[in-house]
Amino acid sequence: MHSRTLPYLLILPVTVFLGVFFLYPFVLVAQQAFTTGAGFTFDNFTKVTTHWKFPTSFKNTLLLAAAVVPVQLALALLMATMVTNMKKGRDLVLYVWTIPLGISDLAAGIIWLAIFEQSGFLNSMMQGLGFIEQPTNLISYQSPMLVFVAIALAEIWRATAIMLVILVAGIGLIPKEYYEAAEVFGAGPWKRFTRITLPLLRPSLSTALVLRVILAFEVFAVVQALGGTLFPVLMGETYKYQFELLNGGAAAAIALIILVISIAATLVILRVLRVPKGASI
Template sequence: MPHERSLRMNRRSPLLDPMRPHLLPWLLILPVTVFLGVFFLAPFVMVAKQAFVVDGVFSLGHFAQVASHWKFPIALKNTLLLALAVVPVQLALALLMATLVTKMRKGRDLVLYIWTIPLGISDLAAGIIWLAIFEQSGFLNSMLVALGLGETPSVLLSYQSPGMVFLAIALAEIWRATAIMLVILVAGIGLIPKEYHEAASVFGASPWQRFLRVTLPLLRPSLQTALVLRVILAFEVFAVVVALGGSLFPVLMSETYAYQFELLDSGGAAAIALVILGISVAFTLVILRILRVPKGAQA
């Protein structure tokens, strides 16, 4: 009798019905779909409406207004230059650090923990830490004076030294966000079977050749993920720039903040936000194209 009761329950359950196995995946992703619909798609539609609707009529007026402002081309150039300067350096450092960590036999977890400490520090806190280094009474000036390389502390972060402002922001971003790529690459290298490296060694491949011919090709999925994530975050840099550069180094996110909270122009802020989204999508597609993973390749 219990066996017959179980069979009847199985027949009534659509998930257990062998004729409807396709329903289970859809039901499993339903909560995520609802979450994205409520907290992403709905706000996105509202932002798009603010950007493209002027006085109840579809218009590109907000985009034209933003693009004609004198700060917009400067903010766009600064954002792109910062991303182009920071991301390649972070990629090279993350590859080097991930390779070193995976080759360590002792202390691996401790070293990885120390290198990922910046992940636990907020953007603003990271900016303040580096401000304490570069400001007039900061660590860098104190060290230069103590070494006899300067008589009095100098103002490093000013409108007269835009290159130093850019360098300070770039260094802070490299220090703060390299660990994001490091974690992804360490996980990717750990998935590469050791037999591939051993086979390459048998055939006389040097460590550099094994890295180029074995590690990098098999690490392509992880590189793809790390680069996409880091490039998107690079275009959204804000707190570090505000802490170190303030209005001396405008970027797209700081202009979005200025339009929304200083100028009280939500339409202009929405327009810049969509510009940032468009740039992020464009660079993401380029990365996915360059680092496309062949079918059947290992993750």
């Protein structure tokens, strides 16, 4: 086998796979979004963006991402630092912390619904302890803030571990000698974290953030389980257009809008966390 053609031959299967199952459907979706049966048009986009629910679902999606991702980042960094500094039982703790990753997002939503609903754990516990007279409906249109908090909590619980595992791997790649040098030259624990760990973790941070932000824009099942129609998000609207209003063109248009937001966010993250040439470990 000619050594020049071999690499291309080896990546051929995955290229075909991606082409058939990702690129082709993507082209179909784009085609659907830009046509209504009478050639190229922006009608689908006009229709979905001028709908009264669009600004709300757009705002909700961004707000949720803005509330959840930074908290997850901070938590994941804290947890990763703790795990890295553990001498014993490190793997066990890591496994336990990543359990929520193994639970589907709809199931996660239902678990948190079981906590927050009128006959849920939280109400029973508060009542049992005598804090409240009788169970109240926490998740209702009268308390939008609580709905938001419940969804954010469920998302944080469910998806922090994906960042955690990436950051733990990243921290493991930083040679110990840098920390020792920093310590000798006067950096305390906090300075070592901000001056050594964070900058050297940039490649892992950007991977984790890109992954997490994209997933945050696609949030659906948890919101559906906890908020239902109380808290519309973009992905929920896509679902509704596709399966309730049977308008594939409009659904495709929203899907493309989510894609554009995701790409924009990715570019910003990559730009902010880029490592200058020659400055990597």
